[in-house]
Amino acid sequence: MNRNRAFxxxxxxxxxxxxxxxxxxxxxxxxxxxxxxxxxxxxATKSTTSIExxxxxxxxxxxxxxxxxxxxxxxxxxxxxxxxxYTDPFQYLIILNDGKILIKDDDKExxxxxxxxxxxxxxxxxxLGCVQGTLLNDEKKFQSAYFETTANYLVKxxxxxxxxxNIFSEISIYFxxxxxxxxxxxMTEASGDYTIIKFSSRKLNVTIPDExxxxx
Amino acid sequence: MIHYTLLxxxxxxxxxxxxxxxxxxxxxxxxxxxxxxxxxxxxNWIPVLGYNFDKALFKTSLDISKNxxxxxxxxxQTSDSxxxxxxxNEMGMKFFDLEFVKExxxxxxxxxxxxxxxxxxxxxADFSLLLSEKISGERIVILNNENPExxxxxxxxxxxxxxxxxxxxxxxxxxxxxxxxxLGKTRVFFDYNEKPVPLRIHIENPAIKLSMKLTLLDN
Numbered sequence: 282m283n284r285n286r287a288f289x290x291x292x293x294x295x296x297x298x299x300x301x302x303x304x305x306x307x308x309x310x311x312x313x314x315x316x317x318x319x320x321x322x323x324x325a326t327k328s329t330t331s332i333e334x335x336x337x338x339x340x341x342x343x344x345x346x347x348x349x350x351x352x353x354x355x356x357x358x359x360x361x362x363x364x365x366x367y368t369d370p371f372q373y374l375i376i377l378n379d380g381k382i383l384i385k386d387d388d389k390e391x392x393x394x395x396x397x398x399x400x401x402x403x404x405x406x407x408x409l410g411c412v413q414g415t416l417l418n419d420e421k422k423f424q425s426a427y428f429e430t431t432a433n434y435l436v437k438x439x440x441x442x443x444x445x446x447n448i449f450s451e452i453s454i455y456f457x458x459x460x461x462x463x464x465x466x467x468m469t470e471a472s473g474d475y476t477i478i479k480f481s482s483r484k485l486n487v488t489i490p491d492e493x494x495x496x497x
Numbered sequence: 498m499i500h501y502t503l504l505x506x507x508x509x510x511x512x513x514x515x516x517x518x519x520x521x522x523x524x525x526x527x528x529x530x531x532x533x534x535x536x537x538x539x540x541n542w543i544p545v546l547g548y549n550f551d552k553a554l555f556k557t558s559l560d561i562s563k564n565x566x567x568x569x570x571x572x573x574q575t576s577d578s579x580x581x582x583x584x585x586n587e588m589g590m591k592f593f594d595l596e597f598v599k600e601x602x603x604x605x606x607x608x609x610x611x612x613x614x615x616x617x618x619x620x621x622a623d624f625s626l627l628l629s630e631k632i633s634g635e636r637i638v639i640l641n642n643e644n645p646e647x648x649x650x651x652x653x654x655x656x657x658x659x660x661x662x663x664x665x666x667x668x669x670x671x672x673x674x675x676x677x678x679x680l681g682k683t684r685v686f687f688d689y690n691e692k693p694v695p696l697r698i699h700i701e702n703p704a705i706k707l708s709m710k711l712t713l714l715d716n
Binding site for chain 2: 474
């Protein structure tokens with residue numbers, strides 16, 4: 282009897298160990314129902330008219346064991362208005378407004394029109410796609426894989442376009458399980474360096490004045 | 498006979514005197530003085546990135562012809578004889594990653610549209626000035642050493658000939674001008690605050706419409 286009890290205890294212990302090993306430390310597992318996730322994301326995107334939040338960015342230079350940190354404010358208003366503003370430790374501003382792009386660096390302003398420039402059309406589309414989470418619908422440009430953690434749904438996008446592959450080997454988008462908003466972006470380069478952008482203090486569907494997206 | 502011998506002796510002496518005068522003329526060169534040893538560099542100016550440099554982050558804008566790139570440039574000394582310079586845009590996308598190791602450089606990464614041999618050569622030559630690479634004390638000529646406020650040195654590096662302008666009291670390099678023909682005339686200007694690393698660095702090469710401006714963010 283004692284031997285059987287000991288054997289049972291060891292077996293249960295081993296099973297527990299195996300169970301723990303199946304979930305890596307980062308708590309990432311394959312998404313159970315990607316179709317359901319995509320439908321819910323589409324519904325959430327439909328009902329989101331604006332996003333206002335702060336972001337922090339960490340650029341990891343792995344070979345030097347160094348990180349470059351920056352932060353700023355982010356605004357989005359449907360359907361194609363975006364303001365991405367770095368405030369610390371430098372000033373840098375990108376405004377997208379109905380296909381027009383303004384990039385302001387200190388005192389210098391550059392205006393572009395994505396409608397007449399293919400490169401900027403792509404940038405426009407990727408930026409908006411990232412923040413809305415709709416990038417994963419672009420199956421021509423990206424191969425997607427679906428995962429989840431305790432707090433987030435995670436979609437890993439591998440670029441198919443050779444030019445984009447040269448810049449990023451993977452873009453990971455973390456969606457908040459509560460409201461399906463983008464909580465984090467991780468852009469990984471082929472070298473292994475990566476950039477993490479975390480969004481916080483998020484406000485959805487608030488009024489954002491036109492001034493924020495004005496391109497003069 | 499004696500008269501002929503005397504003439505021969507005098508003739509030799511004249512030759513020696515003439516050689517001596519010619520030697521004097523060659524070595525004098527007005528106010529220029531040949532450098533003694535490599536220690537002249539250390540005695541007369543502080544390296545651009547200061548002594549005991551570790552790392553520095555600059556906000557950077559790079560204009561080449563009609564193209565305008567902005568971002569962050571990170572300098573790090575990775576060992577006694579090696580440096581790494583990484584230039585990324587504000588969102589983290591890398592433009593280039595250069596490594597200087599014992600007077601050689603390695604292009605670890607370069608964005609395709611910047612990956613031109615001629616452009617890389619210019620970047621490497623310009624950055625070598627900031628890293629004090631390939632500057633030998635034996636190739637330094639002092640042009641002006643009398644004014645305590647301002648000094649000039651003609652310097653030959655592995656990439657060309659340059660004029661270094663030094664602020665006398667602080668011994669910091671305020672300006673570097675090249676006299677190169679192949680790489681064009683590079684001009685580098687430095688502004689300082691109380692930190693050993695320059696607050697601002699401006700590198701320009703008008704021949705190829707290149708202008709790089711670095712502003713120190715963190716050191």
